[in-house]
Amino acid sequence: MGNQSLHVLRGIDLxxxxxxxxxxxxxxGSGKSTLLNIIGVLDHQDEGSYTLDGRQISMISxxxxxxIRNRHIGFIFQSFNLLGFKNAAENVALPLYYQGVRRRxxxxxxxxxxxxxxxxxxxxxxxxxxxGGERQRVAIARALIAEPSIILADEPTGALDSHTSSExxxxxxxxxxxxxxILIVTHEADIAAQTKRIIYMRDGRIxxxxxxxxxxxx
Amino acid sequence: MFSLDxxxxxxxxxxxxxxxxxxxxxGVFWGILMLILLLGAGQGLQNGVKQTMLLDAINSIWIxxxxxxxxxxxxxxxxxxxxxxxxxxxxxxxxxxxxLMSPENELAGEFDVKYRNRxxxxxxxxxDSEYFGIKVSQKIxxxxxxxxxxxxxxxxxxxxxxxxxxxxxxxxxxxVGEYLQIKGVNFRVVGVFSFESSxxxxxxxxxxxxxxxxxxxxxxxxxxLFAVTTAEGRxxxxxxxxxxxxxKQRQSVHPDDNGAYWVHNQEEQHRNVNNLFLxxxxxxxxxxxxxxxxxxxxxxxxxxxxxxxxxxEIGVRKALGAKPAxxxxxxxxxxxxxxxxxxxxxxxxxxxLLEGMNKALDVLGADLQFFNxxxxxxxxxxxxxxxxxxxxALAGFVPALKAARVKPAEALRNE
Numbered sequence: 001m002g003n004q005s006l007h008v009l010r011g012i013d014l015x016x017x018x019x020x021x022x023x024x025x026x027x028x029g030s031g032k033s034t035l036l037n038i039i040g041v042l043d044h045q046d047e048g049s050y051t052l053d054g055r056q057i058s059m060i061s062x063x064x065x066x067x068i069r070n071r072h073i074g075f076i077f078q079s080f081n082l083l084g085f086k087n088a089a090e091n092v093a094l095p096l097y098y099q100g101v102r103r104r105x106x107x108x109x110x111x112x113x114x115x116x117x118x119x120x121x122x123x124x125x126x127x128x129x130x131x132g133g134e135r136q137r138v139a140i141a142r143a144l145i146a147e148p149s150i151i152l153a154d155e156p157t158g159a160l161d162s163h164t165s166s167e168x169x170x171x172x173x174x175x176x177x178x179x180x181x182i183l184i185v186t187h188e189a190d191i192a193a194q195t196k197r198i199i200y201m202r203d204g205r206i207x208x209x210x211x212x213x214x215x216x217x218x
Numbered sequence: 219m220f221s222l223d224x225x226x227x228x229x230x231x232x233x234x235x236x237x238x239x240x241x242x243x244x245g246v247f248w249g250i251l252m253l254i255l256l257l258g259a260g261q262g263l264q265n266g267v268k269q270t271m272l273l274d275a276i277n278s279i280w281i282x283x284x285x286x287x288x289x290x291x292x293x294x295x296x297x298x299x300x301x302x303x304x305x306x307x308x309x310x311x312x313x314x315x316x317x318l319m320s321p322e323n324e325l326a327g328e329f330d331v332k333y334r335n336r337x338x339x340x341x342x343x344x345x346d347s348e349y350f351g352i353k354v355s356q357k358i359x360x361x362x363x364x365x366x367x368x369x370x371x372x373x374x375x376x377x378x379x380x381x382x383x384x385x386x387x388x389x390x391x392x393x394v395g396e397y398l399q400i401k402g403v404n405f406r407v408v409g410v411f412s413f414e415s416s417x418x419x420x421x422x423x424x425x426x427x428x429x430x431x432x433x434x435x436x437x438x439x440x441x442x443l444f445a446v447t448t449a450e451g452r453x454x455x456x457x458x459x460x461x462x463x464x465x466k467q468r469q470s471v472h473p474d475d476n477g478a479y480w481v482h483n484q485e486e487q488h489r490n491v492n493n494l495f496l497x498x499x500x501x502x503x504x505x506x507x508x509x510x511x512x513x514x515x516x517x518x519x520x521x522x523x524x525x526x527x528x529x530x531e532i533g534v535r536k537a538l539g540a541k542p543a544x545x546x547x548x549x550x551x552x553x554x555x556x557x558x559x560x561x562x563x564x565x566x567x568x569x570x571l572l573e574g575m576n577k578a579l580d581v582l583g584a585d586l587q588f589f590n591x592x593x594x595x596x597x598x599x600x601x602x603x604x605x606x607x608x609x610x611a612l613a614g615f616v617p618a619l620k621a622a623r624v625k626p627a628e629a630l631r632n633e
Contacts, residue, residue: 033631037627042537042627043627066536067539070539077630081530081533083531085231086230094535097227098539098541099539102223103226
C-alpha cells in the first residue's frame with residue numbers, strides 16, 4: 001500500500017449525544033467509512049480532536065486503542081466478520097476473551113446475548129451453517145456483549161435481502177429504544193429513513209445533517 | 219500470556235487449518251529427523267571404525283624389526299636385525315616412560331591343536347601377562363587371563379579365543395580346566411577371551427605364557443615383536459623416539475634409518491581417527507543444521523502466509539479489543555508450538571529408528587566392518603530440542619511483528 005497519505009476527510013464537525021440513532025449516508029469515497037473508523041478508534045485523525053465518553057482520543061497507543069474498542073465500542077460489519085472456525089457462542093464471547101473473562105463464564109454470557117437476538121438454539125453452530133441474517137444477528141450479539149457505549153454499524157444490511165434487512169434494522173431500533181447509541185453507515189435511503197438523524201456526506205464533508213421529521217418528538 | 223484460554227485459541231486455529239499446519243510441521247520434523255539420523259549414523263561410523271582400527275590401548279606402541287635401509291658401520295643396507303630377549307629386557311631397563319611391556323611370538327610351522335581325539339589348527343602365540351593390558355580389545359569372558367606367576371613359573375597354561383573354543387569344544391563343555399595338546403605338549407586352558415572387534419579373526423588365537431613359549435618352542439630366544447604402553451603423563455611420540463634411538467644404537471642401525479623398524483603408534487592413529495571424526499561431526503552438524511534451518515525458514519515463510527491469510531481475522535480480533543501483545547503472543551506461541559511438537563516428534567522417531575537399527579543389527583548378527591551401534595547422546599538430543607524451541611520463536615518473530623502491524627481499518631475493508 002505504501003505510505004502515501006490520503007486526505008479523505010476535509011473538516012468534520014459532528015457531535016452525537018448518548019441515545020441517538022444516527023445514519024451516515026454518502027456515495028462511496030465520500031469519507032463515511034473513514035469517519036466511522038475514526039469514531040471506532042480503528043483509524044486516527046491527522047488534525048482536530050475526537051472525544052468519546054468525555055475522553056480525548058488522540059495520541060493514544062495501540063494498546064490503549066484496543067482497550068477502548070474492547071470496552072466502549074461495538075462493531076457490526078457488512079460482511080459480518082465472524083471467525084469461521086468458532087461457533088456462534090464463541091464468536092459472541094470473543095470481546096470478553098480479550099477482557100480476560102474465563103471461558104465458561106463468557107460462553108454463558110454469550111448464550112444470553114444470543115437469546116436476546118433470537119438465536120439461543122444456534123449457539124453451537126459455526127457461521128457456515130447459518131444464513132446471512134442469522135450471522136448478522138450473531139455479529140450484533142457480539143457487538144453488545146461488552147456493553148459498549150456506542151454501536152457502530154458499517155453497512156449492516158448491505159449483504160442481506162430486504163426481509164432480513166428489516167429484521168436486523170428492527171433489532172437495532174429496539175436496542176436504541178433501550179437507550180443504546182447507534183451509528184449506521186449506509187448508502188440505502190430506506191435504511192437511513194428508519195433512523196432519527198441522517199448525516200449526508202460528500203467529498204469528505206458533511207453536506208447535510210437533518211433530524212428525520214418522522215422521528216422528531218413533538 | 220500462556221493461559222489455558224490462549225492455548226485453546228491456538229489449538230482451535232491449528233485444527234481449523236490441518237493441512238497447512240501439517241505442511242509447516244513437516245519441514246521441521248524432517249529437519250530434526252535428518253539431524254538425528256545423521257548424528258546417529260556418524261556415531262555408528264565412529265564406533266565401527268574405532269572398533270576396527272583401534273584394537274589396542276590408546277597409548278600403545280608396537281615395534282617390529284624390519285630390514286635396514288641404510289648402510290652403517292661397515293654393514294650393508296638390507297640387513298636383518300632380529301630382536302632377542304635381552305634387547306627387550308634392555309629396553310625395559312633403560313628407556314624411561316614405559317608402563318606395560320610385552321613381547322609377542324607366533325608359533326611357526328605345521329602343527330595341530332589336539333583335544334582328546336580331535337585335531338584342529340589355530341595360531342598359537344606367546345605373550346607376557348602385561349600383553350593383555352595392552353591389547354584391550356581382548357576381554358576374558360570365562361576363567362582368567364595369563365598372570366605374572368604363569369610367566370615366572372613357565373606354567374603350561376593357555377587362554378583361547380571364543381571362536382577357537384567354539385570349534386574345539388563341544389556344546390556344553392566348559393573349556394576351562396580342559397587340556398589342549400600343542401606340538402605334543404599339554405596346556406591347561408585357564409580362560410576364554412572374546413575379541414571386541416569385527417576386523418580380524420583374532421578370536422581364534424591361543425595364547426601361552428611367553429616364558430613357556432620360549433622354553434619349549436623357541437630356544438633361539440629371538441622375539442618377533444614387542445609392545446609397550448606409554449606411562450601416564452608421557453608422550454607416546456617421545457617414547458617411540460626414545461625406544462628407537464636406544465634400539466638403533468644397540469643393534470648398530472644408522473640413527474637416521476627410518477625403515478629399520480616397523481612402528482605402529484596407536485596414539486598417532488587415535489589422533490588421526492579422532493581428527494577424522496571431528497571433521498565428520500562438523501560436517502554432519504553443518505548438514506543437519508542446514509536441513510533444520512531450511513525447515514525453520516519454511517515455518518517462518520508459512521507463518522507469514524498464515525498471517526496474510528488471517529489478516530481479516532487479526533483485524534476482527536483487533537477491532538474487538540485484541541492488544542498488539544496478544545496478537546504477537548498468538549502467532550509466536552503457535553509457531554513455537556508447531557515447531558516444538560513437530561521437532562519433538564522427529565526427535566523421538568529418529569531415536570526410535572536408531573534404536574530399531576541397533577536391534578536389527580543385533581538380531582541379524584550383522585557384522586559391518588565400519589558401522590556399529592548408531593546412537594545419539596541424550597544431551598545432544600536435548601540440545602537439539604532447545605535449539606528448536608528457540609528456532610520456533612525466531613521463525614514466528616517476523617510474522618508476529620507483521621501481524622501486530624495489521625491495521626484493522628484496512629483488514630476489515632469490504633472487498
